[in-house]
Amino acid sequence: MIGKPPRFLQAIGVLESCFKEKFATPRQSGLVPAAQARLRLRPQYIPRESLRGLSGFSHVWILSYLHLNANKSFCATVHPPRLQGKAVGVFATRSPHRPSPIGLSLARLEKVEGETLYLSGLDLADGTPVIDVKPYLPDSDAIPGAKTGWPRLASRRRLAVTISAPAKAQLRGLERDGRPALGKLIRQALAHDPRNPRDRSQLDPAKLHEAKFLDCVVRFRIQGRRALIEDASQAAQAAKPRRVPVPPGLW
Amino acid sequence: MIGKPPRFLQAIGVLESCFKEKFATPRQSGLVPAAQARLRLRPQYIPRESLRGLSGFSHVWILSYLHLNANKSFCATVHPPRLQGKAVGVFATRSPHRPSPIGLSLARLEKVEGETLYLSGLDLADGTPVIDVKPYLPDSDAIPGAKTGWPRLASRRRLAVTISAPAKAQLRGLERDGRPALGKLIRQALAHDPRNPRDRSQLDPAKLHEAKFLDCVVRFRIQGRRALIEDASQAAQAAKPRRVPVPPGLW
Numbered sequence: 110m111i112g113k114p115p116r117f118l119q120a121i122g123v124l125e126s127c128f129k130e131k132f133a134t135p136r137q138s139g140l141v142p143a144a145q146a147r148l149r150l151r152p153q154y155i156p157r158e159s160l161r162g163l164s165g166f167s168h169v170w171i172l173s174y175l176h177l178n179a180n181k182s183f184c185a186t187v188h189p190p191r192l193q194g195k196a197v198g199v200f201a202t203r204s205p206h207r208p209s210p211i212g213l214s215l216a217r218l219e220k221v222e223g224e225t226l227y228l229s230g231l232d233l234a235d236g237t238p239v240i241d242v243k244p245y246l247p248d249s250d251a252i253p254g255a256k257t258g259w260p261r262l263a264s265r266r267r268l269a270v271t272i273s274a275p276a277k278a279q280l281r282g283l284e285r286d287g288r289p290a291l292g293k294l295i296r297q298a299l300a301h302d303p304r305n306p307r308d309r310s311q312l313d314p315a316k317l318h319e320a321k322f323l324d325c326v327v328r329f330r331i332q333g334r335r336a337l338i339e340d341a342s343q344a345a346q347a348a349k350p351r352r353v354p355v356p357p358g359l360w
Numbered sequence: 361m362i363g364k365p366p367r368f369l370q371a372i373g374v375l376e377s378c379f380k381e382k383f384a385t386p387r388q389s390g391l392v393p394a395a396q397a398r399l400r401l402r403p404q405y406i407p408r409e410s411l412r413g414l415s416g417f418s419h420v421w422i423l424s425y426l427h428l429n430a431n432k433s434f435c436a437t438v439h440p441p442r443l444q445g446k447a448v449g450v451f452a453t454r455s456p457h458r459p460s461p462i463g464l465s466l467a468r469l470e471k472v473e474g475e476t477l478y479l480s481g482l483d484l485a486d487g488t489p490v491i492d493v494k495p496y497l498p499d500s501d502a503i504p505g506a507k508t509g510w511p512r513l514a515s516r517r518r519l520a521v522t523i524s525a526p527a528k529a530q531l532r533g534l535e536r537d538g539r540p541a542l543g544k545l546i547r548q549a550l551a552h553d554p555r556n557p558r559d560r561s562q563l564d565p566a567k568l569h570e571a572k573f574l575d576c577v578v579r580f581r582i583q584g585r586r587a588l589i590e591d592a593s594q595a596a597q598a599a600k601p602r603r604v605p606v607p608p609g610l611w
Contacts, residue, residue: 118369119459137500155459158436161449165509169451172423172462185409198412200420200493208370208406209491211423211462215500240460242451246511249388249466251502258416260497 120174120238122150127294128234131177133303133320135232136190137203138171138214140301143294146216146231148239150224157224164221168245171231174238175210183208190306191263201258212237215245267300268331272338279341288323291341295327299336371425371489373401378545379485382428384554384571386483387441388454389422389465391552394545397467397482399490401475408475415472419496422482425489426461434459441557442514452509463488466496518551519582523589530592539574542592546578550587 126146128134135141148171150157163169186196187204199207216228226242272280272292280292303320304311311318314332321327321344328340377397379385386392399422401408414420437447438455450458467479477493523531523543531543554571555562562569565583572578572595579591 118462121459137497139500156436159449159451161437161447162452162510163449165507165512166452167507168503170464172460172464185407186412196412198410198414200410201413201417201495203494203497207492208372209423211369211492213421213423213464213494215503241458241462243454243464244452244509245503245506246388246454246508247504247506248508248511249390251504251506252419252466252496253498253502253504255496255498255502256416256418257497257499258495259413260499261416 118174118240119154120151120240121155121242122148122239124148124171124173124231124233124235124237124239126231126233126235126237127323128298129321129323131234132318133298133322134234135298135301138216138232139230140232141294141297142217142230143290143297144229144231145290145294146228146233148226148228148242152224155224160221160224160226163218163226163242163244166218166244169216169218169226169228170241170243170245171212171214171216171228171233171239172241172243173212173214173233174240175205175212176236176238177234178205178210188307189259189263190302190304191265192259193263193306197259211240265301266334268302268334268336270296270299270336270338273340276338276341283325283341283343288325291323291325294322295338295341298322299327299329299338302331302336304331369425369491370405371402371491372406372493373399373490375399375422375424375482375484375486375488375490377482377484377486377488378574379549380572380574382485383569384549384573385485386549386552389467389483390481391483392545392548393468393481394541394548395480395482396541396545397479397484399477399479399493403475406475411472411475411477414469414477414493414495417469417495420467420469420477420479421492421494421496422463422465422467422479422484422490423492423494424463424465424484425491426456426463427487427489428485429456429461439558440510440514441553441555442516443510444514444557448510462491516552517585519553519585519587521547521550521587521589524591527589527592534576534592534594539576542574542576545573546589546592549573550578550580550589553582553587555582 187199187202188196214231216231219227284291318329324344326344329336329338438450438453439447465482467482470478535542569580575595577595580587580589
């Protein structure tokens with residue numbers, strides 16, 4: 110038994126993710142297989158013994174507290190980016206803007222080392238509090254032929270990602286310098302069009318977008334169904350370590 | 361926008377389930393397809409508009425607050441019934457006894473009527489507060505070939521369920537009287553051996569077990585790999601309506 114009794118929900122750790130902000134973080138798990146993340150259990154509360162036997166599983170569910178959801182109230186309907194303006198009920202979507210802002214993401218479990226999980230394919234931003242890890246059980250969890258309603262009708266057309274010659278050289282340098290899969294990560298992430306179709310300013314083809322991956326900043330324009338990366342460089346200064354937000358009821 | 365801002369987590373409704381107590385409630389979703397449940401959204405907080413488009417999905421995730429977990433603290437390791445006494449880390453299991461007692465269950469969505477969801481295949485007891493409903497997205501959620509660690513090595517041998525002649529007559533009467541699938545439900549539920557292998561008193565072959573399904577009580581013995589139903593009758597009195605437990609942080 111662990112000393113302190115849990116109050117209600119417990120942050121078992123805070124995720125370190127290659128996605129440093131909400132913009133360009135994927136909208137579903139599995140869309141960006143090159144996404145890497147690390148979860149270290151808070152050792153003062155959660156002993157590493159609680160991971161015994163987990164490394165035999167290839168995939169895990171990550172339940173998280175969606176702390177970047179700053180809405181003070183919730184809307185009954187949301188506008189999924191894929192639906193180009195049409196609204197559906199919040200419970201018919203995986204939107205983070207929901208009455209209980211708990212995220213459900215499926216990650217590939219790359220390895221377990223001590224009290225640290227190495228994960229890939231997640232759709233969560235750096236600093237997200239994780240409240241639970243559960244093994245993926247295909248006997249209960251996999252229903253390949255399940256019917257999916259509105260997503261069947263919605264297009265998920267990917268963008269073609271091209272990289273300018275100078276940006277290619279920059280990326281090669283950054284990759285040589287200890288970020289081996291950076292180019293792949295950026296290509297996969299931008300292919301899913303990070304723009305919010307309801308934000309007109311983002312739809313301007315002249316707009317130079319900026320997104321952060323690992324410790325790098327990438328600048329790109331989106332014209333038609335094509336994203337052109339113009340610049341990739343190390344961020345001017347390292348991101349400040351984030352304070353873990355502890356909402357009431359979570360500790 | 362809805363009037364009152366959510367505090368942190370919100371019970372969007374309380375589940376009405378055919379399983380009236382923890383004993384004989386299945387240990388995973390999908391094990392008992394005949395299990396029926398109903399979730400009515402709390403209309404004062406959650407408008408029915410939030411379900412728009414949900415009926416196009418065949419399956420939904422139900423995130424619940426596991427309120428029957430009475431533990432005051434948590435153990436880093438648990439003993440899954442299938443492992444016959446061996447322990448594994450809590451995060452390598454779907455045990456309800458975890459730092460954040462949130463349940464993740466997959467249900468078949470039979471239909472949506474107004475603000476009520478009709479669900480089947482759940483592993484949740486009557487009175488469980490539901491905090492979220494999410495559509496099942498096979499593109500992200502189904503990984504049929506995922507590797508599963510310890511469950512591969514554990515047997516999930518089912519019990520053969522037999523019904524005594526008098527109990528058969530009782531069941532026929534109860535089914536005619538408005539519970540058409542009661543026999544199927546009981547057979548499916550008991551086949552998964554509801555006993556806790558660490559509770560010696562439950563392993564006594566002479567013990568007469570009692571389990572509640574819908575408004576009925578079933579009495580049975582388990583001998584070897586065989587469950588014998590000896591009696592099935594309407595409960596002497598209807599179960600009292602349960603008070604919804606509202607832990608700190610949930611409202």
